[in-house]
Amino acid sequence: MDPETHKRFLAYRDKHGYFGGTIPLLGRDAFLAADKEQLELEAKGERRDDDEEARFEELSKLLFRD
Incomplete structure (x- = not known):
């Protein structure tokens, strides 16, 4: 994972922790495909x-x- 994608993944995880509620957290591969x-x-x-x-x-x- 390149540094920019990694930053987006970490931002996604942070926002998921705050806004995600009951939505399942995407794993690495699912995040990469969606991103x-x-x-x-x-x-x-x-x-x-x-x-x-x-x-x-x-x-x-x-x-x-x-």
């Missing part, structure tokens, strides 16, 4: 279609990102 997909969709920006926008919002919520 990668969320970053790819974020990079698309305005070019996201409706399905991609819905998935982006779902992943952003799952990863506690604004």
Whole structure:
């Protein structure tokens, strides 16, 4: 895991501890997959279609990102 991804993982864990409630904590592999997909969709920006926008919002919520 590269340093930037590791920082995002630690931030996710911190936010999960505060906001996560009963949501299961993602493991390393699940986090990496969700993080990668969320970053790819974020990079698309305005070019996201409706399905991609819905998935982006779902992943952003799952990863506690604004």
